[in-house]
Amino acid sequence: MNKTGLLMTAVALVASGVWAQDDNQLVINGEIEIITDAPAPEYISGLDTIYSGWRFRQPAMQQLEMDDFENPASLAIDDAVEQWSMVEGSEGKSCASCHEDVEDSMAGVRAVYPKWNEGAGEVRTLANQINTCRTENMGAEAWKYDGTQMTGAEALIGMQSRGMPVNVAVDGPAHETWKKGEEMYYTRYGQLELSCASCHEENYDNYIRADHLSQGQINGFPAFRLKQNRLIQTHNRFKGCIRDTRAETFSPGSPEFVALELYVASRGNGLSVEAPSVRP
């Protein structure tokens, strides 16, 4: 790069401060305090501070997440509450048969998933675990990995951890999967040759046309995405992002996305769980 080019880059970097993510504080229903920035975990070399996607949104959209009566995900939550005690499958059980009150039994669960499952000898996402419960304990059919019922159940379970810091394990038996996820994060896919890091690490807080790039944190997932007018599951968003690099994407529930989810979740260790969030 010539001198002028360097100067221009410097100017652009300084100028980007103008659009820095805001300092607003997220408190849900006037009582659940959400940590939306935190020091980056030491294994993330490309970031100093991690920020929830909420901090990159316009105040009017931020507001939608501050009160459950305004949160458009609330209808899906109502359905999921009903589903929680719905008996299905050959064993005559519902989720509530074993887990009773979702508010008590599921508190803290979202914060540590994806997580190593010793019996299965693999890392499992929350959705993997829900489907295992359905097929093995309820004798019911597995849900579509990123379908409406699964996404609703994840949102309901996620809600019970709101305000708790994300704390997925990156070492021990999960480490190998985590490394795979890390490699994916920095792989430049597709004809546009973009990695997750190209936008969400190198260029967060910049704009791609009108889109304000966040760090791509998933502490708010499932997220109610206004553009699609429904709750969107983590793997569904991964799929869309990689598709948008003009690549052959991966499938929701694939081993690749399980690994990527673990890695991306770990980049948010220290932020609060804030599912179901509201995003553009």
Place this chain on the structure above:
Amino acid sequence: MRRTLIAIAGLGLASMAQAQEVSPLNVAFDEYGEIAESLTGTPGDPAAGQKVMATKSMGNCVACHQITGLDAAFQGTVGPSLDGAGDRWEVAQLRGIVADAKKTFPDTVMPGFYKVQGFIRPGNAFTGKAGTEPLPPLLNATQIEDVVAYLVTLKE
């Protein structure tokens, strides 16, 4: 006589080749990532280039770059401003950067607009399904030359 005929035939081939488009597979980048020869052999049209840069379904260069003189809303901030690009860069440099910027800046996030193979999991446009290399380039040779022709007009 015979030699003259061969020489004439040779000239004829050379001028035909010049008038032909350079395929994305045969672009001659030099060691700095520059492309000295026009990809079309005919001068680009700056007005058409301006349209390519501002149009989402075409180059959409303003997704990342800013150009003060271009009538396009919500210009992005990922890439540097292109104001004065025509002062800072030679034509061969601009052509090389638009065609495949990584030959000039190895770490840039800018896609190669005249690059058709060597991708990781190449897709069929935005379908999410697999594509077969060589893929169609993001811009054709004429569009690249039009964009270059517009960029050289950006003087400060």
